[in-house]
């Protein structure tokens with residue numbers, strides 16, 4: 001079945017949104033396949049966002065991701081990559097619709113609570129990157 005790498009960013013963990021976010025994915029009908037809370041090494045954050053390494057906000061983005069614990073998850077189910085992105089909402093909170101996670105819980109693009117894989121292929125790469133130990 002299709003899988004997506006979903007990560008609750010440090011602001012989401014610090015603000016106590018972990019349960020809310022997991023609940024939304026469970027209620028939608030997806031299955032949780034892996035879950036851990038970790039402090040992220042700078043090199044891992046840089047690799048994860050390497051496509052954005054030329055952006056002016058890249059250092060701030062990496063500093064944000066390593067600023068506190070993140071919750072790393074693998075969710076599985078039909079069209080989980082696309083539906084997960086729709087549940088998360090647009091990158092910029094001013095563009096994310098109410099009812100989406102960012103639309104309900106974020107106001108700053110640099111503190112937008114959650115990551116979700118943008119394609120099935122990137123999902124597979126991200127699961128391998130964040131869960132090198134493997135998953136069930």
Ligand code: ATP
Pocket residue numbers: 052057061090091109110111112114115116117118
């Ligand atoms: P993510 O990959 O974290 O799920 P996304 O796919 O919606 O987010 P990307 O374009 O991949 O958006 O950007 C990755 C992250 O970089 C964004 O979630 C946001 O935290 C940060 N970011 C993107 N654009 C900006 C910007 N203009 N200024 C500051 N931070 C930004």
Ligand code: MG
Pocket residue numbers: 116118
């Ligand atoms: Mg992205």
